[in-house]
Amino acid sequence: MHGRAHEVEHPGPVLKLTRLCKDFGPRRILSDISLEIAEGSAVALIGANGAGKSTLLRSLVRLVEPKSGEIELLGRDVMALAAGDLARLRSRVGFVFQRHNLVPRLSALSNVLHGVQARSKGPRGWLQCLARQADREEALDCLAAVGLENVALQRVDSLSGGQSQRVAVARMLMQRPELVLADEPDASLDPQSGEEIMRLLYRLTREKRLTLIVSSHRLEHARHFSDRIIGLAQGRMTLDQASAAASPQNLRSFFIDQAA
Structure with a gap:
């Protein structure tokens, strides 16, 4: 599959947060979050519902505007970026959400082709019949990477939930991202499909040497499909541990302590 040249060299960490804060009205959602994430890590x-996981992920590219703090992402000062530069930075970040955000009446192939718009605007990225041959072939490669080349021409509203999420992963690959943010990609799926999606995301990002930040409620997924676990409690970072050292008992205690 095609590679993507980095627009900006970033020899330091892929992500560096310094005292990041976010309020919604009188409520503080994120409080003084500081951390660094190395390139190529997972x-x-x-954290419990309301701990701030989704807000943190969206704040990284200002889909949610932080109240204060510093964000350095892929070598750029995110808080200082004007709209055009921010859009270009977002094009280098792949997103996978709990909801697939696909166009139901279009084919799997057309939905994957939408990922090309991260680097090439225009109607040729809307539908498979308009696509450039090279883009169409790349989109088919992306579907093959998630095991769905056999449903390329099927409408996505005919696919299962697990298949639809795989199409969303293929669309993300079509962007050729440098960083992948996945917000509970397993949450709306049955246990088997959820594990398959997490395993797929982890394998693909390892193969392509991408940085992955993924939120999940399922502790076994957090342990098995990452090399580092960060825990949020009431908007604060209260856990930072190597996944290999995290036992199920310790992680369950983390959630129990939040509820106490």
Whole structure:
């Protein structure tokens, strides 16, 4: 599959947060979050509902505007970027959400082709019948990477939930991202499909040497499909541990302590 040249060299960490804060009205959602994430690492983000996981992920590229703090992402000062530069930075970040955000009436192939718009605007990225041959072949490669080349021409509203999420992963690959942010990609799926998606994301990002930050409620997924676990409690970072050293008992205690 095609590679992507980095727009900016970033020899330091892929992500560096310094005292990041976010409020929604009178409520503080994120409080003084500071951390660094190395290039090529896989980081799992855990925490109870309302702990701030989704807000943190969206804040990294200002889909949610932080109240204060510093964000350095892929070598750029995110808080200082104007709209055009911010859009270009976002094009280098692949997103996988709990909801697939696909166009139901279009084929799997057309939905994957939408990922090319991260680097090439225009109607030729809308539908498979308009696509450039090279883009169409790349989109088919992306579907093959997630095991769905056999449903390329099927409408996505005919696919299962697990298949639809795989199409969303293929669309993300079509962007040729440098960083992948996955916000509970397993949450709306049955246990088997959820594990398959997490395993797929972890394998593909390892193969392509991409940085992965993924949030999940399922502790076994956090342990098995990451090399570092970060825990949020009431908007604060209260856990930072190597996945290999994290026992199921310790992680369950982390959630119990939040509820106490």
